[in-house]
Amino acid sequence: MPTDSEARVAVYIDFDNILISRYDQIHGRGAFHADKVRTLPADGRESKARTRFSQATVDLGAIIDYASSYGSIVLSRAYADWSVPAHAAYRDQLLARAVDLVQMFPTTRSLKNGADIRLSIDVVEDLFRLDNITHVVVVAGDSDYIALAQRTKRLGRYMVGIGVAGSTSKSLAAACDEFADYDALPGIEPVQIDEPEPEVDAPAPTKAEAKRIAAEAEEAAATEAEAAKAPARRRRRATSESVAAAQDEVAMTPAQRGDASTGLLERAMRILHQKTDDEWLHANVVKEQMKRMDPVFNEKSIGHKSFSDFVTARDALVELREEGQARLLRLKGE
Incomplete structure (x- = not known):
């Protein structure tokens, strides 16, 4: 190749x-x-x-x-x-x-x-x-x-x-x-299919239960109608607030960015290990693969001075070995 x-x-x-x-x-x-x-x-x-x-x-x-x-x-x-x-x-x-x-x-x-x-x-x-x-x-x-x-x-x-x-x-x-x-492919997990158990038909409701269900439905309809009468400005404000809340949930904390970078490191190394017979990978090759997979990746943005510092902080996942000027990596347990 x-x-x-x-x-x-x-x-x-x-x-x-x-x-x-x-x-x-x-x-x-x-x-x-x-x-x-x-x-x-x-x-x-x-x-x-x-x-x-x-x-x-x-x-x-x-x-x-x-x-x-x-x-x-x-x-x-x-x-x-x-x-x-x-x-x-x-x-x-x-x-x-x-x-x-x-x-x-x-x-x-x-x-x-x-x-x-x-x-x-x-x-x-x-x-x-x-x-x-x-x-x-x-x-x-x-x-x-x-x-x-x-x-x-x-x-x-x-x-x-x-x-x-x-x-x-x-x-x-x-x-x-x-x-x-x-x-x-690295990252593809075997799919386990859990077949749902056959549903059991629910018993028919009594007259009292049917009357209660009908009353709850009428109450829910009345609530929806009342909400529909709210001023357009109020509805727009509620929509804007919900969008902002969704954006806040999407925003990643520093800890979440660190976890995402750890996952990226593992996936990149698994791909490279699969494509080569070499047990140890050059750190610069691993970083290059990570950048290809996620161009946003930057070890400095998550608090590390260098890529070696980033890898060293993940010693539970990756083993680091130095040979002269070269730094070699491999996944632990591989």
């Missing part, structure tokens, strides 16, 4: 493919369409399909982190119909990682959106237009991408595929320079 420090990575995600593959892997072949997940309402109402959907969540952050281990990500796109609620649920996660969302409207009754063709055309066009791209990462397992993998290698780029076990074409894996199983 090329190890040029100037490596440039382009990431392309067939989102519909990876989402369906993950859902069917967890719940059985054909479950995505059988559960009608594509038309899942966006109002947040609890249902069996919504619970199963949350159990089959795709960790796109882990995918992007893994792709960054090949070099600096200079281009990343995800292809899907983003008007679909099941897809829209991932928009914030993708935008937070600077992934461009390419809108693909379905063109047939089968809801086929042609993402594989559009993605392949974009890859080939980008490789001719941007000659500094060294690695191409395609997140999909469809055999339709075999020709793309072959052409990418023919153009002198390193082709990496990422797919879900059980939904990946063996021929596609063979056509790539390297193919990674989504479940084997």
Whole structure:
């Protein structure tokens, strides 16, 4: 695998493919369409399909982190119909990682959106237009991408595929320079599915209980009507206060930033350990990987004078060894 420090990575995600593959892997072949997940309402109402959907969540952050281990990500796109609620649920996660969302409207009754063709055309066009791209990462397992993998290698780029076990074409894996199983990526935890116990029908309410329930419903309706009469200024003030409260909850304390940095260090080292046979990693390589995964990371912002000081403060997680001017790291217990 090329190890040029100037490596440039382009990431392309067939989102519909990876989402369906993950859902069917967890719940059985054909479950995505059988559960009608594509038309899942966006109002947040609890249902069996919504619970199963949350159990089959795709960790796109882990995918992007893994792709960054090949070099600096200079281009990343995800292809899907983003008007679909099941897809829209991932928009914030993708935008937070600077992934461009390419809108693909379905063109047939089968809801086929042609993402594989559009993605392949974009890859080939980008490789001719941007000659500094060294690695191409395609997140999909469809055999339709075999020709793309072959052409990418023919153009002198390193082709990496990422797919879900059980939904990946063996021929596609063979056509790539390297193919990674989504479940084997660092940070992906095995999913434990707890099947809910069958619900027991509640006994019919007595006349007294029915009368009480009706009275409570009338009282709740009256309260809502009274709230609706409140002045618009008062409602706007309440909304502003709730938004400010939400922002305060999102803001991280110094301790929380330290914990987040510790997690970032561990994920970066697990990715590097997985990609190399070296037991010890150079500290500068680890820091570079951390910066690729989170450009905001800065050890000085969390109270450390240097990266070595940052690592030393996490001696329960990482072991530090010095060899001359070099500082080497490894995860304890590995």
